[in-house]
Amino acid sequence: MSGTFVGMPAFPTAAREALADTQLRRNLAHATRTIRDKRAAVVAEVEGWEELRVAGAAVKEAALRDLATHLETLEASLVRAGATVHWARDAEEACAIVAGVARDHGADEVVKVKSMATAEIGLNEALEAEGIAAWETDLAELIVQLGDDLPSHILVPAIHRNRAEVREIFRRRMGDVGRPAPDDLTDEPSMLAGAAREHLRDKFLRAKVAVSGANFAVADTGTLVVVESEGNGRMCLTLPDVLVSVVGIEKVVATWSDLDPMLRLLPRSSTGERMNPYTSTWSGVTPGDGPQEVHVVLLDNGRTRALADDVGRQALRCIRCSACLNVCPVYERVGGHAYGSVYPGPIGAILNPLLNGVSDEQTASLPYASSLCGACFEVCPVRIDIPSVLVDQRAAVVDSHRGDRVPKPEAVVMKAAAWTFSDARRLRWAERASGVAGRVLGRFSRTTLPGGRTAAGRLPGPAAGWTGARDLPAPPPESFREWWDRTDGGHRPDDDQEGRS
Amino acid sequence: MRVALQVTCVNDAMFPDTGKAVVRLLRRLGVDVDFPQAQTCCGQPMVNTGYLDEAVPVVRTFVDAFAGYDAIVTPSGSCAGSARHQHSIVADRSGDPALVAAVAQTGPRTYELSEFLVDVLDVTDVGAYFPHRVTYHPTCHSLRMLGVGDRPQRLLEAVHGIQLVDLPNATECCGFGGTFALKNADTSVAMGADKARHVRDTGAEVLVAGDNSCLMHVGGMLSRQRAGVRVMHLAEILAATEETA
Ligand code: SF4
Numbered sequence: 001m002s003g004t005f006v007g008m009p010a011f012p013t014a015a016r017e018a019l020a021d022t023q024l025r026r027n028l029a030h031a032t033r034t035i036r037d038k039r040a041a042v043v044a045e046v047e048g049w050e051e052l053r054v055a056g057a058a059v060k061e062a063a064l065r066d067l068a069t070h071l072e073t074l075e076a077s078l079v080r081a082g083a084t085v086h087w088a089r090d091a092e093e094a095c096a097i098v099a100g101v102a103r104d105h106g107a108d109e110v111v112k113v114k115s116m117a118t119a120e121i122g123l124n125e126a127l128e129a130e131g132i133a134a135w136e137t138d139l140a141e142l143i144v145q146l147g148d149d150l151p152s153h154i155l156v157p158a159i160h161r162n163r164a165e166v167r168e169i170f171r172r173r174m175g176d177v178g179r180p181a182p183d184d185l186t187d188e189p190s191m192l193a194g195a196a197r198e199h200l201r202d203k204f205l206r207a208k209v210a211v212s213g214a215n216f217a218v219a220d221t222g223t224l225v226v227v228e229s230e231g232n233g234r235m236c237l238t239l240p241d242v243l244v245s246v247v248g249i250e251k252v253v254a255t256w257s258d259l260d261p262m263l264r265l266l267p268r269s270s271t272g273e274r275m276n277p278y279t280s281t282w283s284g285v286t287p288g289d290g291p292q293e294v295h296v297v298l299l300d301n302g303r304t305r306a307l308a309d310d311v312g313r314q315a316l317r318c319i320r321c322s323a324c325l326n327v328c329p330v331y332e333r334v335g336g337h338a339y340g341s342v343y344p345g346p347i348g349a350i351l352n353p354l355l356n357g358v359s360d361e362q363t364a365s366l367p368y369a370s371s372l373c374g375a376c377f378e379v380c381p382v383r384i385d386i387p388s389v390l391v392d393q394r395a396a397v398v399d400s401h402r403g404d405r406v407p408k409p410e411a412v413v414m415k416a417a418a419w420t421f422s423d424a425r426r427l428r429w430a431e432r433a434s435g436v437a438g439r440v441l442g443r444f445s446r447t448t449l450p451g452g453r454t455a456a457g458r459l460p461g462p463a464a465g466w467t468g469a470r471d472l473p474a475p476p477p478e479s480f481r482e483w484w485d486r487t488d489g490g491h492r493p494d495d496d497q498e499g500r501s
Numbered sequence: 502m503r504v505a506l507q508v509t510c511v512n513d514a515m516f517p518d519t520g521k522a523v524v525r526l527l528r529r530l531g532v533d534v535d536f537p538q539a540q541t542c543c544g545q546p547m548v549n550t551g552y553l554d555e556a557v558p559v560v561r562t563f564v565d566a567f568a569g570y571d572a573i574v575t576p577s578g579s580c581a582g583s584a585r586h587q588h589s590i591v592a593d594r595s596g597d598p599a600l601v602a603a604v605a606q607t608g609p610r611t612y613e614l615s616e617f618l619v620d621v622l623d624v625t626d627v628g629a630y631f632p633h634r635v636t637y638h639p640t641c642h643s644l645r646m647l648g649v650g651d652r653p654q655r656l657l658e659a660v661h662g663i664q665l666v667d668l669p670n671a672t673e674c675c676g677f678g679g680t681f682a683l684k685n686a687d688t689s690v691a692m693g694a695d696k697a698r699h700v701r702d703t704g705a706e707v708l709v710a711g712d713n714s715c716l717m718h719v720g721g722m723l724s725r726q727r728a729g730v731r732v733m734h735l736a737e738i739l740a741a742t743e744e745t746a
Contacts (some may be wrong), residue, residue, distance in 0.1 A: 329692050330688055375673075470718060471724040
């Protein structure tokens with residue numbers, strides 16, 4: 001149960017489909033605006049927010065700089081506290097470890113705390129293939145899972161659904177996998193939450209094994225941290241006998257006090273709350289209290305690859321708050337599915353290529369899925385310069401094609417443009433040609449821009465990408481530099497030869 | 502002070518009136534602006550599309566053309582941002598220490614028009630007259646990459662006769678984004694459509710911004726919708742006087 005991103009088309013194609021879905025666009029615009037406004041309000045309350053961001057970035061940066069050391073410290077502290085530590089190079093290894101633990105306990109089902117790392121490795125599908133059912137307990141994850149859907153937001157995976165759709169999904173599917181939705185279920189949020197609570201209660205009480213991720217892993221104390229709003233995570237973390245936590249290696253911070261800026265930055269950036277309703281921390285096993293067997297899977301899955309990238313490594317500072325998604329004008333219009341990954345939006349556009357490389361077309365389209373407006377950098381609590389990383393990843397895409405026997409048309413155009421722009425004489429010549437083209441266009445065009453300038457309407461061929469929805473001003477007969485020459489920089493009187501533009 | 506105009510490739514080929522307006526405006530303010538003929542482009546089309554090697558000779562042409570000037574003024578937040586923040590990336594990659602040094606010289610001396618007027622010339626009332634209802638769109642690069650702040654608004658507020666109206670959701674990107682407008686045309690158009698709608702909601706006669714590329718995009722949409730809204734570069738409004746009105 002649940003879809004897969006495998007085989008998703010490249011971003012422009014996926015985006016076109018999403019843009020055609022008016023319901024989706026309405027849902028997204030409403031939801032992102034709501035969280036955006038909440039975030040802005042609570043961030044504005046904090047005096048020295050900028051300093052806090054700098055502190056948050058520094059904590060993560062310091063941890064990454066000495067990642068190997070901190071991970072060894074973490075492993076030692078965890079083991080000392082009674083946990084079993086596993087290392088997983090990739091998704092396959094990580095899934096196998098989790099499945100192995102479940103099998104060892106004869107479990108054919110596990111309850112899950114919402115976790116990006118387990119979504120990233122496709123854990124639910126892997127467990128299902130082993131005959132183990134994985135139940136999501138976060139409300140939005142549950143909606144996605146029951147709807148056989150894909151997540152489209154880091155924090156609110158079902159952001160693309162409205163209340164009526166959620167009610168439909170609950171009524172249709174809950175009965176198949178456990179306690180059915182009540183017959184009189186309406187689309188009132190409290191009713192929907194109540195139905196989910198009843199449905200999940202059975203599962204919490206029955207499950208022997210729980211699976212979680214972690215928002216932070218503190219090296220010196222061997223503590224894992226999960227923050228959440230609903231409390232379902234805390235149920236999973238305390239009720240079952242066995243707990244398996246899958247933790248990306250970049251989640252490590254050096255010391256307990258490093259949590260201070262992080263736990264202040266995260267809720268405000270993420271849910272627009274002053275603090276998280278539930279903050280759970282656990283260090284290994286406490287006899288007689290909570291899970292009596294704790295496993296921690298430290299996951300690489302491309303992270304050391306990203307770490308080796310001078311510009312891109314800052315993406316590993318990400319604390320998955322999703323603030324960048326909520327302010328991104330591209331994300332707001334196309335939603336998360338178009339990114340073809342559990343990490344959508346601006347962070348997804350850099351993280352996916354950094355973790356996986358740019359050899360497949362879908363991933364290679366992601367760094368271009370941005371207008372580089374910079375809104376993401378402005379809100380990022382750990383100051384990841386996403387626009388710069390985007391440009392750098394575009395360069396990685398271009399560089400990966402430098403050896404192609406047949407260059408892409410774009411590469412030919414760019415090389416020609418660079419050649420023209422490397423010498424003013426060549427540029428002058430090109431501008432003269434464009435001026436002539438403009439005059440020709442002017443003869444045929446019936447479109448006039450306000451202000452009197454001639455413009456091209458719908459054009460065929462490569463120009464159609466522009467003129468499908470936008471008029472294009474015809475190039476003026478005279479370029480600026482020609483005007484400068486003719487009038488000696490405006491010192492000689494201008495006559496009516498001046499290119500009207 | 503030796504001041505050079507960096508007219509930008511888009512203005513040079515497509516919007517020469519913007520360059521002329523800058524020249525008129527600066528002369529009126531007593532600045533004898535020069536136009537180095539060797540200039541071409543800031544290299545941003547290549548850099549932002551990922552063609553960093555290709556950008557190297559373009560950046561070299563830029564720094565050569567503007568060597569020796571005390572200030573380089575450009576009517577584009579995007580190109581100023583490129584000179585100040587992107588040229589060093591290209592130069593570092595070239596491995597040419599002379600280029601690295603030259604870029605470090607020219608970058609900080611490159612000013613977007615409103616910065617030059619407010620910070621260097623220390624004027625906000627440039628003696629312009631423009632009796633129309635105008636709304637201002639702050640382009641992303643001037644807003645975020647450069648941080649020009651409210652300088653353009655202060656300049657516009659001081660224009661005589663102007664009726665300046667607020668643009669809803671002003672700080673949201675118009676969707677141009679250079680090659681983004683072609684590579685992701687559908688998304689770009691969806692963003693532009695919302696921007697155009699907000700512009701129409703203001704009832705303004707003129708949409709003004711500090712970058713012709715963004716204006717070409719939004720203006721192209723407004724024109725297709727027959728909205729009857731004219732787009733103008735900030736320089737053209739600041740250069741307007743009683744005589745030209
Ligand atoms: S990149 Fe920054 S803003 Fe985006 S999810 Fe990560 S921490 Fe949050």
